Amino acid sequence: MKFGFIGAGNMVSAIVKGMTANGYDGKNIFITSKTVTSAAKLAEACGANSCQTAGEVIAASDVVVLGVKPHILAEILPGLQADFAAKKPLVVSIAAGKTLAYLAENLPKDMPIVRVMPNINAKIGASTTGICHNDAVTAEQLEAVKAVFATIGSVAEIPENHFGIFSVIGGASVAFAYMYMDALARAALKAGMPKKQALEIAAETVKGSAEMVLKSGEAPWSLVDQVCSPGGTTIEGVTTLQAKGFEAAVVAAFDAVLEKDKKIGRGEV
Ligand SMILES: NC(=O)C1=CN([C@@H]2O[C@H](COP(=O)(O)OP(=O)(O)OC[C@H]3O[C@@H](n4cnc5c(N)ncnc54)[C@H](O)[C@@H]3O)[C@@H](O)[C@H]2O)C=CC1
Ligand SMILES: O=C(O)[C@@H]1CCC=N1
Missing domain, CATH: 1.10.3730.10 (ProC C-terminal domain-like)
Structure with missing residues (x-):
């Protein structure tokens, strides 16, 4: 399975480092960021691939993690519709506040979407991560996402109506x-x-x-x-x-x- 990351800041760095320290091959990880410098630095540190554009990341990945700040999603998602529609990857968002409904509205129809809230203790493998998903996500996809976030700590499914509460006490x-x-x-x-x-x-x-x-x-x-x-x-x-x-x-x-x-x-x- 190939994993893509759009954004290469604090949280994505912790996740990618957790993955590559726990058996995920950096060769299967594709990262981009705004300036690309931070993506390149992270990719080099983890033996992963850095990409010039989010479109390249999507084309290369089965799972795409949206790792930008919440307000940036509105900026970038409209321009990525065609890329997502062509590849139809599993989309994982770690953005605070952005609901499954918001993500579904801003992505092509019927995409499998997982919403995740980790915390920065991920840097030492001690995140308390919450996760919820829409109906398009298969059991296999859900297990794949849980396995990724298990590399940075504990993972628990949280119903979306409690996700905001979880984001406060867990994130x-x-x-x-x-x-x-x-x-x-x-x-x-x-x-x-x-x-x-x-x-x-x-x-x-x-x-x-x-x-x-x-x-x-x-x-x-x-x-x-x-x-x-x-x-x-x-x-x-x-x-x-x-x-x-x-x-x-x-x-x-x-x-x-x-x-x-x-x-x-x-x-x-
Ligand atoms: N920092 C934390 O403790 C936690 C953060 N989160 C969520 O994680 C997400 C990222 O947060 P941080 O890592 O703290 O932010 P950050 O500011 O450290 O990283 C943001 C990244 O997004 C990239 N970026 C900005 N605009 C972009 C664009 N147009 N295209 C591609 N990349 C772009 C930047 O280059 C940077 O690498 C947010 O949505 C936040 O809600 C969730 C849980 C905990
Ligand atoms: O401050 C924030 O927006 C993010 C979400 C939870 C922790 N940090």
Whole structure:
């Protein structure tokens, strides 16, 4: 099977590197980008092929990944209709907000389309990737896409009506987690610990806490209660986070990301 990528930025680089590090032959991968320089660089790093145009990528591929920013799709898809109609590849979009219906409207009739939301932890094989598809996708095609994204982490099918929600907690919220760890490390720096050491400790603590939530089966608040000794230190921090609006800030951030995802979906931005 031959794989094409239109766009060669952060996400596509992580995907192509994941694929070629996990048994996919770069010779079967075709990449293009706006300036072509980034595609050429990525192709060279992975033993893949760089192409001058998206049309060339489509002509060479059984699966074409749309890896450009969402608003660029409206710019490029009209000019690629004939290429898609001639080859009829499986189309995979990783664009935030862009629905299967939008993609179907902007591609030739009856194309098999898969919508995917990975996250940037893909760079270390730790993405939490969500996936949904239209009725034209065969079981074999779906397995092929799942196998590609399994090279960059875990893959779960998510119904499209929950895809926006998934995009917030699976795709965007990694940035919130990075911010939380940095804030902890910065506070430790303020108290006198070297930042690098503090960041490592904060990250290890978050990693352990994530495993605890996943493996213990206990509700997070039950775990919080187990950390808070009566009259102890932790409860001071927990009540301060509550007083400063920690949960409200997280919920507001979630709502803001979801709203932007919907605006992109409606074509308003
Ligand atoms: N960065 C992330 O954490 C995630 C990004 N995504 C989605 O992935 C997509 C790409 O995002 P990034 O990789 O972050 O963006 P990026 O800005 O790093 O890469 C965009 C790529 O598109 C190429 N491009 C722009 N115009 C083009 C054109 N007319 N023809 C061909 N190539 C063109 C650029 O050359 C560049 O290689 C977006 O749709 C985004 O919603 C999805 C999940 C996570
Ligand atoms: O910020 C964005 O638009 C993309 C989608 C999810 C993560 N990054």
